[in-house]
Amino acid sequence: MADRIFDEIWGHSRGRTPRPGFESIARWIRETPKKELQRRQDSAEAAFRQLGITFNVYGDEEEAERIIPFDIVPRVFTANEWETLSEGLAQRVTALNMFLEDVYGDRKILADGIVPTDLVLGNPGFTPVVNGHRPPHGVYAHICGIDMVRTGPDEFLVLEDNARTPSGVSYMLENREAMLRLCPELFEIFEVEPVDRYPDALREMMQSVAPEGASSEPCCVLLTPGHFNSAFYEHSFLADNVGIELVEAADLVVDDDIVWMRTIEGRKRVDVIYRRIDDDFLDPLVFRPDSMLGVPGLMAAYFAGNVTLINAPGGGISDDKAIYSYMPEIVKYYSGEDAKLPNVETWRCREADALQYTLDNLADLVVKKVDGSGGYGMLVGPTSTSEEIEEFRAALKDNPDGYIAQPTLALSTVPTLTDKGTRGRHVDFRPFCLSDGDKVTTVPGGLTRVALREGSLVVNSSQGGGTKDSLVLRPDSEQPELPD
Amino acid sequence: MLARTASYLYWIGRYMERAEFTARLIEATVRLDALSARPAGEGAWASALSVAAASHDFERTGETITPSNVANFLTFSKDNPNSIHNCLYTARMNARAVRTALTREGWEAINRAWLGIEGRSAVGSAQATINLLEALIAENRGFEGALHRMLRQESFYFLMLGENIERADNTARLIDVKYHIILPEGEEVGGLVDRDQWGTILQTVSANTAFRWLYRDGLSPRRVVEMLILRRELPRSIAATVEEVVELLTELGRLTGFQGEADRMARLRLRRIDATNIGGIIGDGLHEYLQAFIEENRLLSQAITKQFRFD
Numbered sequence: 001m002a003d004r005i006f007d008e009i010w011g012h013s014r015g016r017t018p019r020p021g022f023e024s025i026a027r028w029i030r031e032t033p034k035k036e037l038q039r040r041q042d043s044a045e046a047a048f049r050q051l052g053i054t055f056n057v058y059g060d061e062e063e064a065e066r067i068i069p070f071d072i073v074p075r076v077f078t079a080n081e082w083e084t085l086s087e088g089l090a091q092r093v094t095a096l097n098m099f100l101e102d103v104y105g106d107r108k109i110l111a112d113g114i115v116p117t118d119l120v121l122g123n124p125g126f127t128p129v130v131n132g133h134r135p136p137h138g139v140y141a142h143i144c145g146i147d148m149v150r151t152g153p154d155e156f157l158v159l160e161d162n163a164r165t166p167s168g169v170s171y172m173l174e175n176r177e178a179m180l181r182l183c184p185e186l187f188e189i190f191e192v193e194p195v196d197r198y199p200d201a202l203r204e205m206m207q208s209v210a211p212e213g214a215s216s217e218p219c220c221v222l223l224t225p226g227h228f229n230s231a232f233y234e235h236s237f238l239a240d241n242v243g244i245e246l247v248e249a250a251d252l253v254v255d256d257d258i259v260w261m262r263t264i265e266g267r268k269r270v271d272v273i274y275r276r277i278d279d280d281f282l283d284p285l286v287f288r289p290d291s292m293l294g295v296p297g298l299m300a301a302y303f304a305g306n307v308t309l310i311n312a313p314g315g316g317i318s319d320d321k322a323i324y325s326y327m328p329e330i331v332k333y334y335s336g337e338d339a340k341l342p343n344v345e346t347w348r349c350r351e352a353d354a355l356q357y358t359l360d361n362l363a364d365l366v367v368k369k370v371d372g373s374g375g376y377g378m379l380v381g382p383t384s385t386s387e388e389i390e391e392f393r394a395a396l397k398d399n400p401d402g403y404i405a406q407p408t409l410a411l412s413t414v415p416t417l418t419d420k421g422t423r424g425r426h427v428d429f430r431p432f433c434l435s436d437g438d439k440v441t442t443v444p445g446g447l448t449r450v451a452l453r454e455g456s457l458v459v460n461s462s463q464g465g466g467t468k469d470s471l472v473l474r475p476d477s478e479q480p481e482l483p484d
Numbered sequence: 485m486l487a488r489t490a491s492y493l494y495w496i497g498r499y500m501e502r503a504e505f506t507a508r509l510i511e512a513t514v515r516l517d518a519l520s521a522r523p524a525g526e527g528a529w530a531s532a533l534s535v536a537a538a539s540h541d542f543e544r545t546g547e548t549i550t551p552s553n554v555a556n557f558l559t560f561s562k563d564n565p566n567s568i569h570n571c572l573y574t575a576r577m578n579a580r581a582v583r584t585a586l587t588r589e590g591w592e593a594i595n596r597a598w599l600g601i602e603g604r605s606a607v608g609s610a611q612a613t614i615n616l617l618e619a620l621i622a623e624n625r626g627f628e629g630a631l632h633r634m635l636r637q638e639s640f641y642f643l644m645l646g647e648n649i650e651r652a653d654n655t656a657r658l659i660d661v662k663y664h665i666i667l668p669e670g671e672e673v674g675g676l677v678d679r680d681q682w683g684t685i686l687q688t689v690s691a692n693t694a695f696r697w698l699y700r701d702g703l704s705p706r707r708v709v710e711m712l713i714l715r716r717e718l719p720r721s722i723a724a725t726v727e728e729v730v731e732l733l734t735e736l737g738r739l740t741g742f743q744g745e746a747d748r749m750a751r752l753r754l755r756r757i758d759a760t761n762i763g764g765i766i767g768d769g770l771h772e773y774l775q776a777f778i779e780e781n782r783l784l785s786q787a788i789t790k791q792f793r794f795d
Contacts, residue, residue: 263793
């Protein structure tokens with residue numbers, strides 16, 4: 001398999017000749033002394049620590065604030081690659097929103113038998129309480145983080161859809177800041193699309209999905225669970241850069257189905273809430289009554305059409321990996337076209353044949369919980385012990401509905417700084433898509449996560465992964481490609 | 485501005501000021517105890533506890549009053565709500581939660597002050613104690629420097645408001661306790677000058693040289709008290725903080741468009757102190773005057789809380 005692994009810069013040449021268009025970055029990697037790269041990388045990490053660009057590791061007893069390792073060698077997308085990606089993302093995110101509107105509305109897709117009814121209605125991510133309620137402008141997933149992997153020059157595959165509260169966009173922006181400061185010559189070699197439009201794009205999207213009747217300058221806020229949350233840095237960073245208030249639940253009060261925030265000058269009406277709190281904790285009157293994080297009455301205000309929640313409650317069902325497996329059918333159903341971005345081949349263990357196949361090939365497969373995230377509850381067959389495999393075999397037999405299986409993919413690599421100089425390390429990619437009901441905007445860039453250990457496929461920050469800047473080249477900065 | 489943000493900023497101002505005052509108080513007591521020709525001993529440390537309003541909490545630990553026990557209690561104890569450790573912890577947590585309202589320099593100064601004390605548990609020798617406290621005081625100066633580079637907006641005014649309300653309280657308590665100790669029953673005001681004790685007071689509010697500037701003649705309780713209460717030239721005097729609070733509330737009123745009970749109370753307080761002289765204060769009873777001031781300051785803080793909807 002090692003021979004087939006595609007490197008984003010060297011292609012299949014194993015470090016000998018770069019792919020067409022990647023000559024300059026290859027030269028930059030070769031000619032910049034390793035010590036110099038190391039110095040710049042250390043300097044970026046020191047700046048991240050000082051700024052407090054931190055996250056908390058789940059399950060860590062202490063309130064440990066850690067930074068995510070940063071790798072100085074960027075990943076590069078050509079303009080053509082990006083165009084293909086962003087079209088595919090727009091198609092997928094549009095279909096995803098239509099799907100959500102449908103399953104909480106007419107349920108045509110279920111009636112037509114495209115997606116099994118029990119898989120939707122019996123899903124833990126399905127939220128009956130929002131049945132029949134159309135969110136303002138019909139948008140459920142205003143902000144989507146679509147996890148992608150690449151296995152070859154033209155093979156981009158979607159690994160996962162995140163339509164609840166995807167995080168990581170602050171790293172996209174901070175990584176670019178660090179690169180501009182530390183590697184300015186790269187931006188002379190390349191004409192790179194800027195990512196710093198994101199905060200403006202987010203604000204415009206938020207304002208445009210305000211409820212009908214909101215003023216021409218709708219009041220938008222970001223709702224955080226508080227500064228103990230692992231992503232608090234991102235929350236405060238976004239609020240600051242978008243220019244909106246960062247609020248906690250206690251700052252909001254609902255009266256007559258209207259959401260107000262408590263300011264020193266009295267109450268101020270709130271129109272749009274970008275909430276970074278999970279559905280379960282949004283409103284103790286509707287969801288978990290023991291929650292201290294939520295705002296009593298928030299859902300009533302939402303149902304009354306007085307406030308827009310970003311992302312809309314109930315959208316989490318599309319994060320479910322069993323629903324994910326139907327995305328090609330879902331895209332086809334709503335757009336009439338084939339999905340431009342394919343899924344990773346997926347066996348739904350709820351189906352008898354797929355279960356049998358999975359059980360027969362456990363050692364070669366990746367098995368995931370349908371409602372898991374963060375790289376937890378996952379079996380990577382080829383790197384697991386036989387005990388771990390047997391553990392999963394038992395779990396699968398016990399609850400086949402709870403799992404899917406996928407092949408172990410030859411994820412692409414990107415040169416990454418190691419003790420021995422730059423070496424290929426596996427990466428994935430999370431672009432951030434914004435939907436306002438009319439269009440889907442994907443700021444050219446995203447979060448590239450890299451598995452820092454040799455051979456590892458696990459890129460999650462909570463399990464030792466790092467991040468890289470992701471450069472998207474401008475169309476006019478490339479030589480035209482030869483027609484096929 | 486969110487009411488919670490304003491409240492957090494106000495309390496950052498109060499806790500940072502309280503941490504610095506406590507550090508100065510310990511430092512001054514160490515000097516008094518260790519460096520003076522006549523060691524002041526237990527009395528000095530008991531009075532430090534009393535100034536920090538920590539006598540009761542200290543008693544509950546069951547420890548005896550020794551320099552290191554009291555210094556540790558005031559600096560590190562988690563059981564002492566007003567220990568430097570707890571003040572900095574709270575200030576930092578508040579600062580983290582409202583970091584977008586603070587400047588980066590302001591946040592970094594608080595963070596550094598906290599890192600200087602986090603994980604430590606004993607002050608050690610007198611010299612080590614003084615070194616630690618001086619480092620903390622220096623960090624606090626850094627915070628004040630950062631503060632004064634902020635835009636003159638709500639954030640700045642709330643931080644300063646907290647600082648000045650806290651400072652007024654601390655100075656009043658310092659004078660009250662020290663004056664009480666220094667002036668034994670039956671003694672006439674100005675009859676006895678304990679140079680060490682007065683030196684401590686001046687040290688605590690870093691006003692040794694200020695005193696020489698304002699009063700060319702010798703140290704007397706009456707003059708020290710007059711300076712600490714009435715001389716606006718001294719930033720830690722009660723009159724200076726009273727005036728500052730009026731100005732801060734006025735600026736906030738200008739920005740937010742309304743004034744309220746807190747403004748009225750603050751202005752009334754300023755008018756009264758303007759019409760007061762040291763003879764009158766001592767004639768009517770200094771202790772009574774200071775107790776009334778401390779209570780009034782507490783009520784003013786409550787009025788601020790209410791006016792800006794802190795809770």
